[in-house]
Amino acid sequence: MNTNTAEKPGTAQIISPEELLNHWQGHRALTRRVIEAFPEEKFFNYSIGGMRTFAEMTMELLAIATPGLREIVSGSTSELKEHFDHGNSKAKMLSLWDESTEEINRLWNQLKPNRFHETIKAFGAYEGTVQSSILYFIDNEIHHRGQGYVYLRSLGIEPPAFWER
Numbered sequence: 001m002n003t004n005t006a007e008k009p010g011t012a013q014i015i016s017p018e019e020l021l022n023h024w025q026g027h028r029a030l031t032r033r034v035i036e037a038f039p040e041e042k043f044f045n046y047s048i049g050g051m052r053t054f055a056e057m058t059m060e061l062l063a064i065a066t067p068g069l070r071e072i073v074s075g076s077t078s079e080l081k082e083h084f085d086h087g088n089s090k091a092k093m094l095s096l097w098d099e100s101t102e103e104i105n106r107l108w109n110q111l112k113p114n115r116f117h118e119t120i121k122a123f124g125a126y127e128g129t130v131q132s133s134i135l136y137f138i139d140n141e142i143h144h145r146g147q148g149y150v151y152l153r154s155l156g157i158e159p160p161a162f163w164e165r
Contacts, residue, residue, distance in 0.1 A: 026165030033160040057144040
């Protein structure tokens with residue numbers, strides 16, 4: 001009996017690209033609700049223990065997800081730009097979040113499944129596969145959202161249920 005049933009790397013599929021996108025967008029919807037839960041002033045000015053404000057973390061998330069996916073799809077490299085003018089407006093940040101979410105959906109439709117195991121260098125600096133880069137985008141968002149939960153709780157605000165994606 002042959003017990004070596006391993007397939008070549010990249011040929012087995014556990015989750016479909018559509019399922020991965022839905023998973024990612026579920027996280028993005030939850031992060032959006034965390035942004036909404038912040039009082040305007042606290043979103044831009046509140047931090048604990050020297051951590052960045054949640055607005056700064058949100059700018060990082062906006063700088064990574066869509067630009068990173070755009071790089072993957074286009075093959076062109078761009079510089080990571082985590083700071084931009086938002087006018088200290090949470091409404092502006094939410095609008096940018098929504099635009100980014102829509103663009104992820106558009107870009108995703110251009111990403112071919114056979115590319116998920118290609119090696120890339122995200123933002124010209126971070127080597128990995130397309131798949132590992134996308135998983136990093138998601139993991140990074142979850143990490144920062146967790147920090148947002150701590151901020152909200154410290155402000156006496158009940159954050160959105162993490163399982164409601």
